[in-house]
Amino acid sequence: MRIAIGQISHETNTMFGPPTPVTEFERQNWSVGQEIIEKNTGVRGYLGGMIAAGTDNNIEIVPTFAARAHPSGTIERAAFDTMLANLQDAIEAASPSGNPVDAVCLSLHGAGTAEGINDIEGTILAAVREQIGPDMPLIATLDLHCHTTDLMLESATALLTVHEYPHVDSYERGYEAVELAAKTIRGEVSPVMAKAVLPMATSPITSFHGPAREINELCWSWEERGLLDITFIHGYPHTDVPVISTSVIAVADGDQELAQEAANDVAARVWAMREQFRSSLPDATEAVAQALAFEGAPVVIAEVSDNPGGGSPGDSTHLLRALLDAAPEGAAFGFVYDPETAAQAHEAGPGATIDVRIGGKTDPEMMGAPIEASAYVKCCTDGRYITQSSMGQGSQQDLGKMARLVVNGVDVIVGSESQQTIDDELFRLHGIDVSRLKIIALKSQNHFRAYFEPLAATVIRADSPGWTTSNVQNFNYQNINRPIWPLDEGVEWQP
Ligand SMILES: [Zn+2]
Numbered sequence: 001m002r003i004a005i006g007q008i009s010h011e012t013n014t015m016f017g018p019p020t021p022v023t024e025f026e027r028q029n030w031s032v033g034q035e036i037i038e039k040n041t042g043v044r045g046y047l048g049g050m051i052a053a054g055t056d057n058n059i060e061i062v063p064t065f066a067a068r069a070h071p072s073g074t075i076e077r078a079a080f081d082t083m084l085a086n087l088q089d090a091i092e093a094a095s096p097s098g099n100p101v102d103a104v105c106l107s108l109h110g111a112g113t114a115e116g117i118n119d120i121e122g123t124i125l126a127a128v129r130e131q132i133g134p135d136m137p138l139i140a141t142l143d144l145h146c147h148t149t150d151l152m153l154e155s156a157t158a159l160l161t162v163h164e165y166p167h168v169d170s171y172e173r174g175y176e177a178v179e180l181a182a183k184t185i186r187g188e189v190s191p192v193m194a195k196a197v198l199p200m201a202t203s204p205i206t207s208f209h210g211p212a213r214e215i216n217e218l219c220w221s222w223e224e225r226g227l228l229d230i231t232f233i234h235g236y237p238h239t240d241v242p243v244i245s246t247s248v249i250a251v252a253d254g255d256q257e258l259a260q261e262a263a264n265d266v267a268a269r270v271w272a273m274r275e276q277f278r279s280s281l282p283d284a285t286e287a288v289a290q291a292l293a294f295e296g297a298p299v300v301i302a303e304v305s306d307n308p309g310g311g312s313p314g315d316s317t318h319l320l321r322a323l324l325d326a327a328p329e330g331a332a333f334g335f336v337y338d339p340e341t342a343a344q345a346h347e348a349g350p351g352a353t354i355d356v357r358i359g360g361k362t363d364p365e366m367m368g369a370p371i372e373a374s375a376y377v378k379c380c381t382d383g384r385y386i387t388q389s390s391m392g393q394g395s396q397q398d399l400g401k402m403a404r405l406v407v408n409g410v411d412v413i414v415g416s417e418s419q420q421t422i423d424d425e426l427f428r429l430h431g432i433d434v435s436r437l438k439i440i441a442l443k444s445q446n447h448f449r450a451y452f453e454p455l456a457a458t459v460i461r462a463d464s465p466g467w468t469t470s471n472v473q474n475f476n477y478q479n480i481n482r483p484i485w486p487l488d489e490g491v492e493w494q495p
Contacts, residue, residue: 001059003181004094005036005050007066007107008083008124010075011145013311014113014239015475016363016467017073022082029068032090036063044393046107046141049174059182062101064090070419071311080114084124088131103137103181104128107174110146110161111236118241122151129155137184141173145204145236145310148195148247157184158191158251161231163216165207166422166450168390180228191228191251194259196267199484199491200246201237203279203470204304206446208453211276218269219248222262227252230262232270237472238310244480246270264495271493274485279463279470284322287462291439292328296457298437300448305466306367307445309420313337314443315359317368318464320412323441324371327408330438334427335402335413337362342414345377345403352377356405358414366465375405375412381429383415389423389451397425404430420444423451445470 010020031039040047047066054061065086087106094101106128112120121140129138140152142161152159158180160173183189205212215232222230230250237244248266252259270277281304282290291299301323306316314337323331336359348354353376360370383399400416413430421442424434434440435455442448445461445468453459463470473487485491 001182001185002062002099002101003054003059003178004062004064004091004101004104005047005106006064006087006090006104007047007068008087008120009068009107009109010112011071011109011143011236011311012074012111012113012239013071013467014074014241016311019074019076019115020069020072020079021076022079024072025067025069025079025083028070029066031066033063036066037061043395044171044390045395046170046174049171050105050107050178053175053178057179057182059178062094064094071309075112075114075120077115080117080120084127087124088127091128091131102185103139104132105177105181106140108140108142110142111239113239113241118243119147119149119151121146122149122155125155126151137181139177139181141170141177143167144231144234146233147235147241147243148197148233148245148249149243153193153195158193158228159249160229160251161233161249163207163219163231165205165212165234166391166447168450189228190254192254192256192259193249193251194256194263195247195249196263196495197245197247198267198271198493199481200235200274201244201472201480201484201487202234202246202277203237203472204310204445205234205277206449208449211273215266215270218266222250222266227258227262230266232266238468240477240479242479242481244484268495278486281461281463281470284319284462284464287319287460288322288326290460292326294458298434298440298456300440300442300452300456300459302445302448302459302461303441303443303464304445304461305464305469306443307420307468308337308418308443309447310445310468312467313362313367314418315362315367316464316466317359317371318466319441319462320359321368321371323439324373324408324410327410328438329409330436331441332411332427332432332434332437333413333441334421335415337418338414339400339416342401342403342416345405345414346380346401348377350377350379358412366467373407375407378404378406378411379430383417385425385429387423388425391422391447391450399426402426402430404432420447422447
């Protein structure tokens with residue numbers, strides 16, 4: 001048995017930033033053929049899971065094309081066209097005459113938008129379906145911050161979305177995709193899908209506890225009743241395309257009615273509980289005050305409103321300013337995106353004291369002005385380390401020139417790539433033992449929880465003005481379908 005695997009993955013924040021060119025994908029994650037196997041074997045991600053399922057089940061995995069970039073602005077149309085053409089050409093080449101593949105498994109995000117195409121995943125799946133014909137299994141994995149469109153469901157045999165946020169189960173979803181494809185090829189199952197789409201713009205919320213956990217448990221009780229998969233999809237509100245929603249996709253074995261009944265049941269529970277999904281978080285100053293008043297340590301403060309993992313630039317100065325104003329002992333901020341200051345620190349070298357303007361360069365009006373300060377350069381690094389969080393464990397990170405500065409007695413790490421912080425590797429890289437800190441400040445929405453929750457005395461999420469604020473009412477949406485909760489009054493929904 002031969003199964004082709006591939007990836008085109010991008011979470012697009014259409015509200016912020018310039019269009020994303022193909023060069024960003026090429027620079028970040030761009031693999032052709034065998035490179036996909038080399039880069040992803042043993043990595044806890046979607047492709048790593050697909051490769052492992054192939055090895056474990058004696059299936060030949062045929063790598064095609066993979067491109068992925070950090071969340072950012074709308075994908076340039078030419079970039080999307082190039083990536084789709086590369087994927088389709090590689091899928092074609094994977095089936096030389098007399099030795100065709102038996103299925104295609106793709107790792108997609110689900111919230112990708114290109115110029116002129118609101119739904120890139122539906123477009124990709126429809127194009128591949130057209131290419132491989134109506135009968136070959138086509139299974140895609142998705143991020144739970146995805147949109148759910150008719151075109152996606154019509155084109156795929158099955159869509160398998162991560163259940164957890166932090167996404168600690170992307171490897172498992174990739175693994176399942178290949179296993180489900182194999183079972184489908186052998187005629188052991190025949191997947192059918194149903195969806196229920198809610199008019200909800202849900203703020204990012206973890207599935208580890210709280211209302212999203214309760215919904216996941218309801219999903220799993222449905223899976224125990226024989227569904228192949230059912231997932232509560234939180235959706236992605238940090239963009240402005242019509243299809244924003246919160247939804248449920250159920251995959252059943254041949255029983256369309258059961259799939260629809262399950263999707264409706266879970267969606268109805270989400271809808272009934274929607275007030276529990278409303279966000280109310282402290283601002284940066286209040287978050288620092290709460291952290292200092294808390295007795296235990298370390299306290300993690302996550303600046304959710306400037307999460308590079310959701311398309312925000314990562315150089316907001318709201319939380320950093322509040323921390324430097326309070327100037328507590330034993331505090332470190334890891335990290336602020338600021339290639340200029342990182343280069344300046346590398347130029348001056350460890351031991352130097354330099355005048356800096358930290359952060360606030362991308363969008364000072366929204367994200368706060370640069371912080372002008374005198375900074376001691378403690379150390380400089382190459383920004384390279386390997387992820388240890390259970391989310392993406394084993395993947396190589398390269399944040400470019402980084403430096404640990406000391407400002408007002410607070411350790412402030414600056415880096416040259418915009419990225420959220422999901423484990424303590426970048427603190428270690430700069431000689432900081434987070435277990436000894438009072439306050440660990442970082443930029444991430446919820447993914448940091450997978451690694452930091454077990455070691456933190458408590459977690460505080462700080463919400464300031466920013467492109468990934470949890471307060472979705474602050475956005476001036478122009479294009480989303482209305483009415484939608486919680487932006488509009490009296491929104492109604494029936495299964
Ligand atoms: Zn996500």
